[in-house]
Amino acid sequence: MRELTFVGPGSVEWRDVPAPVIDGPNQALVRPIAVATCDLDVLLLRGKASMFGNNFAFGHECVAQVVEVSKGAGPFRPGDIVVPSFQITCGTCGRCRRALTGNCEAVRGTAMYGIGTLGGNYGGALSDLMKIPYASAMLVALPNNLAPADVASIGDNVADAWRTVAPALRGNPEARVLIVGGGSIGLYATQIALALGASTVDYVDSQPARLNLAEELGAHVYGSFPPKGIGRFPITVATTGELEGLTFAIRSTEPGGVCTSVGIHSGNATPMPLFDMYITGMTFVTGRGHARTVLPELLELASTGRITPEKITNKVVPWDDAVDALSDPPDKLVLAREQIET
Secondary structure, three states, rough: OOEEEEEEOEEEEEEEEEOOOOOOOEEEEEEEEEEEOHHHHHHHHHOOHHHHHHOOOOOEEEEEEEEEOOOOOOOOOOOOOEEEOOOOOOOHHHHHOOOOOOHHHOOOOOOOOOHHHHOOOOOOOEEOOOEEEHHHEEEEEOOOOOHHHHHHHOOOOOHHHHHHHHHHHHHHHEEEEEEEOOEEEEEEEEHEEEHHHOOEEEOOOOHHHHHHHHHHOOOOOOOOOOOOOOOOEEEEEEEOOOOOHHHHHHEEEEEEEEEEEOOOOOOOOOOOOOHHHHHHHOOOEOOOOOOHHHHHHHHHHOOOOOOOHHHOEEEEEEEHHHHHOOOOOOOOOEEOOOOOOO
């Protein structure tokens, strides 16, 4: 089968590899039909995430069509359109039962598609087939009224955005939200926060296109970090890997507030104003999200039109144009192909 391989920054290529096969119960083979670039993928392609190495199967957030299932794979049948969890999760271990699906005990802690050895070499979404090892837990049916290309990111970046605002808004309805933007996650978080009842969303970013889109989504926008800040917020979000943005979000969090960072800050240490954080008694959240846990709620929000992830997509291109399209990708690119008639 064909599999798109990340060769190095700005370079991917199609390679012929052995197709995966079902070799046990509760497994499925799926054919990705809409794959989106994750914010991490874009960093890789731009040479800003070298810690993951080169030469691995690429892509991990997608919508797919079921091709084959084994016994015990739940209700799924060939032809079904599904959202696979990008993280490998068994659904039955202690952590999965506690909704910590990104830290499944049955696999290594970073097990996922699309990042090679660090992810456990499960393959990538930009392939003719993906093997789903725990199909009954990892697959979620796509509602009939949603187009695969419109929600290709829902299994990762949209889910990551959800966890930055939804839990805090449940405890503090109609709260004000500050988002320090970077990539697509801050824009998804803007949509979700407003859909879930945030009274206002203030959005800070240096990229004009993202600022324009955030304003269209209903946020108050700032093209730079105001020297005196823009006040204190009960909910703050840092979706950038830059230290300046992280620090701005932390210092903008009100006493008792919650600041969530989805940025990857590599290196041995990242400076943080811990004394100020201690004095305010704020909560700081970082780490990988638990995407499978929130997929049903996100699909419901999209199915009812309360969020529209397709508005964040910069471009949808044909599957076979992947190599050229990924040589210089926008923040959010979707590669799509036709479903197979069953």
